Structures are given as C-alpha cells and as structure tokens.
Amino acid sequence: MKALKIIVLAKQVPDTRNVGKDAMKADGTVNRAALAAIFNPEDLNALELALQLKDKVKGSTLTILTMGPGRAAEVIREGLYRGADNGILLTDRKFAGSDTLATSYALAQTIKKMKDFDVVFAGRQAIDGDTAQVGPQVADKLNIPQITYAEEIVDVNDKEIIIKRRLDRGVEVVSSSKPVLITVHSSAPDCRPRNAKLLMKYKHSKTVTEVQDMSEDYLDIYQTRPYLKIEEWSVNDIEVEDRALGLGGSPTKVKKIENVVFKAKESKKLTPLDEDIDDLMKELIENHTIG
C-alpha cells in the first residue's frame, strides 16, 4: 500500500511526582525550569503505535512534533533513538502561558505547514494537566476525524485505518478514513527501548539554538551530516495570528491558586501491636462502623 506520513505529538512534561517549592510562578503558571523534565508517558505509547504503523506500511515516515522550550528537543532525540525519522521543535516566547486551546491552535497551524500527513498520533493526556483536550482540539482545527483512547492498530489499508479503543466500560473497534488524529491510551503497548545504532547515529543531533554553543569541530561534523539537524520552528515559520497565542490567546485564566492545606484531624495514633488492633476493631464494631 501507499506509504504514510505519520506525525507524533509529544510533550515534555515536568515530572509531577517530584514537585518542589519553586514549581509555581506568581502568575499561577508552571515554572517548568525548576522541575525534572520527562517524555510524557502516554506520548510514549503514542510513539509506539506510530512506530508499529510505520513498520506495517513500508516506506512510511514518522515525524515527532513537540512544542516547548529549547530543552524539549530532548523529546525529539528520544523519538529518533526509537525509530522516528525526524522532528520539529516548535518554540517561541509567544507560546508561553498557552492553555489547551492556544496550544492546539499552534500545533494545528504547524501541521498544516507540514502539508501532507495521513495519521497524527498523540498521547491521550499529559501528566501535568490531565486534561486530554489537546488531541481532539488539534483534530477539530485540522477539520479531521479523531479516534480517542486507542490501544491497538487492528489493520490499515489504503482506504482506512482500524483501531481498537479503550472506553470507561469496554472496548470498541472503529474504522476511519485518513487523515485522522488518534489519541493513545496507557493500555497500549509500552514504547520499545532505544535502539543502540540509532542512539549512536542521533546522539549528537541538535537544533540550531543548541548548535550555537558547540565547538568548531562539532560544526564540521554537523555540516556534513544533515540528519543531525533537528528542525526548530518559531511563530515566524507558521501562519498564526499573534492574538491567538500564549496567555492572550487562552480563554481559560487562572483566577486563584491555593496551596493545599490539610485540615488536620485529631487522629488517634496506633501501632500494629495486637492490643491496639484488638481495641480498634472492638471500637469499630461497637459504634457500628463495621459488622
């Protein structure tokens, strides 16, 4: 069958499991610089399904698209190590403070600029927001159908793609014409590990901004090996209205942020000693909590 152009939307996210005090800025937005950054887990599931599709349809190409600060180029390198063909880092100060609507607008405009595409994959949601909104919103802006919560590619042919999707209370197998956007659920297979050869090939891949800090020796190599160049796009590379970007283009505003304060209860401290547990169970039975 005809080769496919596949795009994977991936996000570098702060590891919300390890949040320190400096995590929030005064305006209520996230201070990403203060946190460890990781490849959003469900985007890795999305990458795996995309790689499987690429394996199935010979000659297909896979591009990773990520929006974020300069260091988000790391997400693209991780994709290259696993089998992606190339990547685009979309980065600009004007994107700062984007909510899901402004983010999906910027991503959709970038995809339009990339012209031909057949299947766009994205993780169902990112762990820093858990909104699951960007995927469907990009699909809307591209005016293409969406299949959410995919866990398996059942089949693909020139006419359609068939996907098994995970619902709250069951599974569904659906077919769609292409182009289509597919969001991927964590129940999809884990992403394959880095490939040693690809790691060697791409470990020195860099964006133009990253290259600026490099030695002349590196630049010589960079010039002769075009695959080392990671595309870096700014608002100037896509057609966008500035007022639809960033904080200004975001209809949702953070009115208030409250740190979580516990209303501490007077709790009874117990040990696992027989006497304590015996007393506890007696008490719970007597006050009809159990039994």
Place this chain on the structure above:
Amino acid sequence: MNNIFVYCEIEDREIADVSLELLTKGKTLANQLSCKLEAILLGSDINGLENQLYKYGVDVVHTGDDKRLSPYLTLPHTKIIMELFAKEKPQVGLFGATSVGRDLAPRIASAMKCGLTADCTSLEIGEHYDKKTDTKYENLLYQIRPAFGGNIVATIINPETRPQLATVREGVMKMEVYDEAYKGELKKINVDELFDDSDFVVKVIERHMESKKVNIKNAGIIVAGGYGVGSKENFKLLYNLAEVLGAEVGASRAAVDAGFSEHERQIGQTGITVRPKLYIACGISGQIQHRAGMTDSSMVISINTDDKAPINQIADYVITGDISETIPKMIKYYKKNSK
C-alpha cells in the same frame, strides 16, 4: 438564551448517573444565576427518556433521535451540539468526564474557541476583577480543580468566552431530585437535516461493553491500596480484609499505574469519588488528587509505614506499621470481636 446546558449520556436505556449529578449541580447554578436549566439528549430510540430528567429541575430537554446517534460518534454529536449552542448561546455547558464527554467537550471548545476545564471537583458562581483592563466580571463560573500533580488547587475562569465549559467525573457532585412534579418542555431537533456523509467517516465495527463489575461508588466500606502496598500479590491482603468486612477494594492512581490494581478501582480526581462510612487507606500517601476522591468518607483509617504520610492528617486512626503485619491482625480481631 444564556442558560445552563447539560449534555446527558444514556447507558442501557437509562440516563447515566454522572448526567443526573450534573443536572443537580446545574440546577443550583441556574437558580443562582436566575436562568434556565436545559438538557441535551442524543441517541437512538430515546422516546420517553426525557421524562427521567424533569424532576431534576430541567426546564427544556432537547432531544435528537436517530439510529446513527448510537453508539456515540464524535462528529455527529459535535455537529448537533454546535448547532444548538450557536442558536441558544448558553453561558455554561457541562459534560461528564467520561470516555464520551472527554472526547466531545474539547472538540466543541475548539470549534467555539471557548475555554474548557477538565475534571472539576467543584463549580461555583463568582466575580472577577481584572486589574489590567479595569474590568469587572460578574456571574462567572468558577471551575475548581486540583492541578499540577495535586500540589495546588486552581480556580479557573473564562471571563471573555461563552459558553463556559467544564467536565466533571462521576460521583463528584451529588445527585438529588429537585421536585418530583417539575415539568419542563420537550424540544425535538431534526437531526437528519444537519448530517452529511462526512459526519460518518468513523464507523463502529465492534463493541463490547461490560456491566459495572465493581461497585465502589456506593460501597459502605472501602479498603484502598496505594503504591506502598508494594505489589499485586500484596493487594490480596486487601481483598482478604474486604471480604471479611463486606467491603470493596479501591486503589490510588499510583497503585493502578504500577499495575497493582485495575483501573476501574481507581479512587480520586481522575477516578471515582467515594463517600463510604469507613475508608481504610493502606500504603496510600494521600496526594490531593486521591483525597479529592475520598475526603467525604465518614471515617478514615490510615495504615502506613511513614508516619508523615499526608493522608494521616485527615485520618481518624493512624496505624504506623506494615500492612502485611496489620491487616492479618485486623482480620483476626474482627473475627474475634464480632462473635
């Protein structure tokens, strides 16, 4: 015009609980705003289902009845709601944070260029003053949710865009009949004239729905495990205790992510909200997203090796120790004392 709209989901010819919960909340908000509450009901062969809605204080039910509307497909449902919203200009639109609502609401928010907040744990009406533009906004929907790994609670507003959209998980809001005799109006949408072939490029080939195996939501006693339980094997201890107490087993997100328990048992902001009379938290640290789902429990027992686990602060009893030691003793002494 400018009313509150709730998108209602249908499960096995019944209105889904989450939709009735949203209607209950929607009615409270509508009364505060002195506006009407309207429901949207789309499906196949749904004649008469609207009668399940009026008693929640629904003033208008918009129905779309067509074979092609069930099972749910993104594009046709989106199209009908877009048409309706364009005509009715709601100020608030509420959706269940279900596989359907989370697929549909963002599509609508994108097309209407309006704000949407996912997984709200509370909805309130309030005002806002914007210093930069010296503008005062009244009667905004405060969309309140834990954010950012649960370390903060954020109040989100959409000052400029309408409708203000939000999704809410099942069980977060209470379900309460407003007035048994309440009478609303039925408005049928002629959906056929809206559709064209491009709305049906996605087709459902197969569908296997399971009835709810787990009934955590209404359980009186819950034994819940967290990452600290350590393994799927250790979760059996929780099942043993649950069996003896007549309880259900729940899990924190960390435990589900680690593969110790099934997703349908997940309690918290991105899972189920529970209000049992007794909640036994085993090896659960108690991040706010988890507490958002169990904070209304009448009594909480925390078993944790870490005596500084956040959950201990909302626990009535804190047992500092290992579950493998504690749980068998709880079973032993329950059996001894209940006879």
